Amino acid sequence: MRKIYYQYDPNRRVYRRVFPTLGQRFMSWVWRFLLSVLLGGIFFIIYWFIISTPQVEDLLVENSRLQSQYRVLSRKVDDALLVLHDIEERDDNLYRVLLEADPVPDVARQAGFNGTNRYAELMDMSNADLVVNTSQKVDMLSKKLYMQTRSFNEVVELSREQEEKLACLPAIQPVSNKDLKRTASGYGYRNDPIYHVRRFHHGMDFACDTGTPVYATGNGKVVYAKWKSGYGNLVEIDHGYGYKTRYAHLSKILVKEGQKVVRSEEIALAGSTGKSTGPHVHYEVWVGNKDVNPINYYFMDLDADQYEEMIGIAENHGKVFD
Ligand SMILES: [Zn+2]
Incomplete structure (x- = not known):
């Protein structure tokens, strides 16, 4: 329903009916709308920031x-x-x-x-x-x-x-301590038992009876198992990692070339074949292409005292069997 507007005229002291234009009516609506938005906003802010609801409290x-x-x-x-x-x-x-x-x-x-x-x-x-x-x-x-x-x-x-x-790694003696006679000879310059001159001894001699078991000193593969000049019956084991060992003057070889062996496995019997003056095992340790002193490769066999004793025996001036 359309509203009717009156305006007071003070000069004539009467109310006069006014007819607002469409533009005036529109502006009036706009103002009222803006006012409601403002009031609504104010109430919302008061509600939101000052009065908190139980849900907000929980949060x-x-x-x-x-x-x-x-x-x-x-x-x-x-x-x-x-x-x-x-x-x-x-x-x-x-x-x-x-x-x-x-x-x-x-x-x-x-x-x-x-x-x-x-x-x-x-x-x-x-x-x-x-x-x-x-x-x-x-x-x-x-x-x-x-x-x-x-x-x-x-x-x-x-x-x-x-x-x-x-x-x-070679880590034990090739001959068991119980089978070992005290006359072993070490690595280094020694008097040659046959030529009677000072010669380098490339291994270590373990004096023992013929037929004494000879053991592989580490896991590996047999790469030589036959006669070799000077060495007599010889077994050579390749242990990998650049290590090789030789067991010489054997009376009997119990392994074949290409055979895999493990540490402490019996590979031969001691003897006195080749250039030898009595039953013994001539034992060599090779690292790369060089023979080294086997005394450093018995660490699994010997405690400190036994090691000292072994050094004493190896350093002795006793007989080299070659
Ligand atoms: Zn020897």
Whole structure:
């Protein structure tokens, strides 16, 4: 229904009917509309910021609980990082040193932590510092754990290789102590028993009865098992890793060329074949293309006293059997 408007005319002291234009009517509506929006806004602000509803209260409580949970979580991650740091140190300074591996470079352990742009969507939160910081630490923890796992896989692989290598290295005497007569002679310059001149003795002699069992001193493959001039019946074992051993003057060879043997396996019987002046085993250890002093390769057999005794015997001025 259309409203009728009157205006008071003070000169004539009467009310006069006025007819507002369409424009005036429109502007009047606009003003009323704006006023309602303003009033509504004011009430909304009062309601929102001053009077809080039970739901808002609940959310505030929940938010503060979440914050304290986040702080606890952050401290736990700190603890985990510390423990992991200890493990990394032990890995680099003990396990990898023992296995002669290089430490894992810091660059690799820290890889992938450049910049914080991946946390950009968290930055507008009211507790951005706490949340971003904790997220960064959790990411760091998982990345470091991954690197550590890889390093330990490598360590396990290396120790397996090391175990194999230790099983192959010559590490015992070729003749058991119980069968050994005290007259053994060592490596180095000795009086030649046949030519009676000073000559270099390339191995160690173990005096024992003919028929005494001779043992492989480490795992390996027989690469020579027959007569050789000077050596008589000779067995040569290739242990891999550049190591070889020779067992000479044997009365009987019990293995064949190409045969795999393990440490302590009986490979021959002692004798006095070849250039020899009495029953004994002439034992040589080769590293690469050079013979070395076998005295350093009995570490599995001898305790400290026995080792001293063996050095005494090896250094003796007694008889070389060659
Ligand atoms: Zn000898």
